[in-house]
Amino acid sequence: MIRISFPDGAVREFQEGVSSLDIAKSISEGLARKVLAAKVNGEVWDATRPISMDASLNLLTWDDSDGKSTFWHSSAHLMAEAVEVLFPGAKFWVGPAIEKGFYYDIDLGDKTISEDQLKDMEKLMNELAKKNSAYVRKALPKQEAIAYFEQKGDEYKLDLLQGLQDGEITFYTQGNFTDLCRGPHIPHTGFIKAIKLMSIAGAYWKGDEKNKQLTRIYGVTFPSQKELDEYLAMLEEAKKRDHRKLGKELGIFTFDDEVGPGLPLWLPNGAVVIEELEKLAKETENAAGYKRVVTPHIAKESLYHTSGHLPYYQDSMYPPMELEGTKYYLKAMNCPHHHKIFSSDARSYKELPVRLAEYGTCYRYEQSGELFGLMRVRCLHMNDAHIYCTREQFAQEFRAVNEMYMKYFKIFGIEKYVMRLSLHDPAKLGQKYINEPELWLETEAMVRNVLIESGIPYVEVPDEGAFYGPKIDVQIWSAIGREFTLATNQVDFAQGRRFKLTFTNKDNQPETPLIIHRAPLGTHERFIGFLLEHYAGKFPLWLAPVQVKVLPISEKFIPYAANVVDELKKADIRAELDDRNEKIGKKIRDTEILKIPYMFVIGEKEVNEGLVSVRKQGIGDQGSRPVSEILSTLISEIKERQ
Numbered sequence: 249m250i251r252i253s254f255p256d257g258a259v260r261e262f263q264e265g266v267s268s269l270d271i272a273k274s275i276s277e278g279l280a281r282k283v284l285a286a287k288v289n290g291e292v293w294d295a296t297r298p299i300s301m302d303a304s305l306n307l308l309t310w311d312d313s314d315g316k317s318t319f320w321h322s323s324a325h326l327m328a329e330a331v332e333v334l335f336p337g338a339k340f341w342v343g344p345a346i347e348k349g350f351y352y353d354i355d356l357g358d359k360t361i362s363e364d365q366l367k368d369m370e371k372l373m374n375e376l377a378k379k380n381s382a383y384v385r386k387a388l389p390k391q392e393a394i395a396y397f398e399q400k401g402d403e404y405k406l407d408l409l410q411g412l413q414d415g416e417i418t419f420y421t422q423g424n425f426t427d428l429c430r431g432p433h434i435p436h437t438g439f440i441k442a443i444k445l446m447s448i449a450g451a452y453w454k455g456d457e458k459n460k461q462l463t464r465i466y467g468v469t470f471p472s473q474k475e476l477d478e479y480l481a482m483l484e485e486a487k488k489r490d491h492r493k494l495g496k497e498l499g500i501f502t503f504d505d506e507v508g509p510g511l512p513l514w515l516p517n518g519a520v521v522i523e524e525l526e527k528l529a530k531e532t533e534n535a536a537g538y539k540r541v542v543t544p545h546i547a548k549e550s551l552y553h554t555s556g557h558l559p560y561y562q563d564s565m566y567p568p569m570e571l572e573g574t575k576y577y578l579k580a581m582n583c584p585h586h587h588k589i590f591s592s593d594a595r596s597y598k599e600l601p602v603r604l605a606e607y608g609t610c611y612r613y614e615q616s617g618e619l620f621g622l623m624r625v626r627c628l629h630m631n632d633a634h635i636y637c638t639r640e641q642f643a644q645e646f647r648a649v650n651e652m653y654m655k656y657f658k659i660f661g662i663e664k665y666v667m668r669l670s671l672h673d674p675a676k677l678g679q680k681y682i683n684e685p686e687l688w689l690e691t692e693a694m695v696r697n698v699l700i701e702s703g704i705p706y707v708e709v710p711d712e713g714a715f716y717g718p719k720i721d722v723q724i725w726s727a728i729g730r731e732f733t734l735a736t737n738q739v740d741f742a743q744g745r746r747f748k749l750t751f752t753n754k755d756n757q758p759e760t761p762l763i764i765h766r767a768p769l770g771t772h773e774r775f776i777g778f779l780l781e782h783y784a785g786k787f788p789l790w791l792a793p794v795q796v797k798v799l800p801i802s803e804k805f806i807p808y809a810a811n812v813v814d815e816l817k818k819a820d821i822r823a824e825l826d827d828r829n830e831k832i833g834k835k836i837r838d839t840e841i842l843k844i845p846y847m848f849v850i851g852e853k854e855v856n857e858g859l860v861s862v863r864k865q866g867i868g869d870q871g872s873r874p875v876s877e878i879l880s881t882l883i884s885e886i887k888e889r890q
């Protein structure tokens with residue numbers, strides 16, 4: 249018998265050779281129908297693979313990211329099976345799962361594939377899936393594997409085999425298709441109920457443009473048609489809400505070739521959004537006891553050697569400039585500058601925690617191919633702060649950071665979010681992770697407790713911590729259900745030592761503070777990109793670049809309308825006058841396209857009675873109201889950040 253321990257701590261005995269699927273069945277048939285794979289002693293396995301030792305077991309379904317990626321990778325095999333039927337002689341390189349779906353890189357010989365053929369392939373994949381063909385795993389000696397692919401004339405798999413050791417080679421077969429693969433896979437093809445092949449692209453073998461170009465086919469699959477339909481509808485909606493498209497239409501940002509790729513120019517409307525976000529951050533941080541600092545955009549090379557960013561992070565930094573015999577780097581992060589501010593003065597435990605905040609401008613060298621609108625840029629403005637605290641203060645400080653997140657999520661209507669807590673691996677202390685076993689366990693436990701106590705949804709990811717401490721990635725979902733990584737918080741017990749930061753503790757001894765790196769609003773670039781999609785460009789009143797457009801019905805009402813605009817401006821409301829010689833219908837439509845929250849229409853009645861006719865975006869006509877009354881409504885709406 250072997251002992252299997254479950255995530256809830258329960259331990260049960262099973263016959264040696266039992267599979268995860270058998271174990272799922274022993275719990276419930278319903279569960280067994282959902283199991284795609286299983287984590288056995290931390291490794292993802294086929295659910296059908298026999299277990300022959302005591303093990304910890306975590307059954308994986310569609311709701312687990314490892315379950316999803318196993319599903320999608322298995323779908324790549326299914327696609328390859330269809331390719332082999334439709335393109336006999338095709339050779340296969342690699343077919344991984346990606347963030348959403350999968351691809352396979354294929355050598356089609358002298359053939360090409362058309363969009364119509366993708367449809368045929370989808371159809372064939374659906375037929376093959378319905379056969380419920382099992383994914384059968386077979387371990388075999390390297391020589392046998394080589395012989396198989398030599399006979400097939402497949403130089404790609406032979407190349408893959410070269411890098412593998414005898415004893416670690418497995419084949420997987422489903423239906424008539426056999427692939428060299430380390431797995432794992434789902435139990436059978438019948439789980440794949442909905443298939444969409446998305447696109448075709450060229451991809452150089454091994455990413456090297458000197459090599460042959462292969463055909464890459466992207467696809468996505470789901471366990472139900474409903475989920476596929478929802479996903480495609482979401483993509484359609486996301487296209488309409490594309491931040492690059494909206495950013496242009498609404499005058500938020502632009503790029504210029506001569507300024508350089510990945511260096512956004514914020515237009516006046518974008519600058520307003522930036523200012524409002526910074527105002528929010530400053531108010532919130534002031535109330536939470538942060539102090540603001542301002543630091544230069546460059547620093548001497550030695551600073552980044554002290555921090556350890558050089559040489560390890562060099563590829564992500566702009567190359568240095570040299571003056572007076574010294575190299576200077578553009579800063580890729582604000583931490584080292586802040587650490588220097590901490591160490592600029594003697595610190596006592598009585599002053600801690602010290603919280604230094606700055607909307608810091610950083611420069612990172614992202615590969616040209618990686619640049620993407622505001623999401624991947626080379627110049628970014630980060631809602632940064634560093635908290636220097638004692639071990640006793642840590643939990644409270646971390647809790648307060650989380651509360652700040654919750655406050656922001658509420659303001660922005662972010663309803664779905666998850667914190668990914670990345671932990672260390674004790675086996676890799678001193679190599680991948682700084683060798684502080686107790687501090688790791690202590691801070692991980694404190695972070696975990698705070699997350700549990702505050703009821704924040706979170707997942708734990710082993711062996712993905714930063715070098716110097718546990719890391720918390722914050723994932724948020726936009727109104728249409730697309731996932732974004734907002735920011736990373738880090739606990740840091742290495743930088744303090746590298747920078748020789750100390751405070752005098754209660755026993756009058758020097759002690760190194762713990763550091764929390766946090767950036768709840770991420771960077772302006774990514775956050776405004778997210779907000780554009782989230783709001784579909786319809787910023788709430790407090791964030792809207794233009795809050796009110798005043799529309800006189802005819803020329804003779806312009807003086808009154810101009811007065812209204814003046815009054816709004818005096819109250820710090822961003823108002824504009826539309827004094828064009830256009831029909832009111834057109835003026836209203838144009839304002840709607842710009843997604844301006846309020847329109848005040850001015851006609852005879854309004855002028856005579858000192859009113860404005862109010863139209864609210866998304867709601868419509870709200871009738872005529874005295875200027876002073878609507879003014880106080882707007883002021884309170886803005887103040888409440890509704």
Ligand SMILES: [Zn+2]
Pocket residue numbers: 321322325420427429430431432433
């Ligand atoms: Zn595979």
Ligand SMILES: [Zn+2]
Pocket residue numbers: 581582583634765766
């Ligand atoms: Zn930092």
